[in-house]
Amino acid sequence: MEKFPQARDLLASGGAPVVITPVAPAPMRQLLRVHTSGYLRKLADDTLTDKEVCKLGLPWHPRLLHRSSLETAATVAACRHALAHGMAANLAGGTHHAFPDRGLGYCVLNDVAVAVRELQAKDPSLRAFIADTDAHQGNGTNAIFRGDQRVFTYSIHGERNYPSAKEAGNRDVGLPRQVSGDNYLAALSETLPSSLDSFPADLVIWISGADVHEQDRFGQMKLTTGQMNERDRLVIAWCVGRRLPLVVLYGGGYHREPGMTAHLHANTISTAAMAFRAMQSRPDLPENDRHGVPCLPLPSGS
DSSP: TTTHHHHHHHHHHTTSSOEEEEEOOHHHHHHHHOHHHHHHHHHHHTTHHHHHHHHSSSSOOOOHHHHHHHHHHHHHHHHHHHHHHHEEEEESSSOOOOTTBOOOOBOOOOHHHHHHHHHHOOTOOOOOOOOEOOSOOHHHHHHHHTTTTEEEEEEEEEETTSSSSOOOOOOEEEETTEHHHHHHHHHHHHHHHHHHSSSSOSSSEEOOOOOOOHHHHHHHBBBOHHHHHHHHHHHHHHHHTTTOOOEEEEEOOOBBTTHHHHHHHHHHHHHHHHHHHHHHTTTTTTTOOSSSOOOOEEEEEE
């Protein structure tokens, strides 16, 4: 999708305090922490059924698995960087509809699930909070982590939007179609901070989503650009204020105006980067914890 190189170019030229770093594809051993070998073989060999391709929403391509592995590797790298330095982002990611044995809704691999399982393989006690503000429920993520006391899944989404069959998470906030920006922000403020306080997380992974915008083709929400900026500011402030390491991911976005989806994603990353810079200037922060800017792993070839 064109939004990936467009957003990268906006960030590279817009003066945001970011460092963009390429990654290598995630190795098969990481993908197998979540996905079945049969599904990965189908992705590699072009043996998905017509029904599976239809549900995925993407045609098979020789680079489909490679590209998705890059995206997943970037989320893994961003998580590691955030745990070490406080904040990071992936200029993609948030493919929350993918299940272990199938892809859905343009999501091939569940990058968040793979990243959490990879971190937990090294530290079984690690506790992750997944904050999903994409317009669509993260059904794959909810299903994968159901029953895992080390992971809290929060999703605020359109109750009657895709996916039609929801998967229960730890806290699901279903909103009506065409919800106003004010009502969205009120629901977010009433539920996300209390959810963060209820779970002692070591890391927050935020699937931001640009599809809540009023001009998105599929979001069925009515946030203006200014209200999206306020959403971003609030989520980041709630995490920074609680000293929670934060990873920012794109999620979905399908704006009617060409180039606008990239602009909205870049706004979110810029807001995070500026918050990180402000956090690093705090006089109470030890000198050896000052790192200036977040590292932003980018799937090369997106």
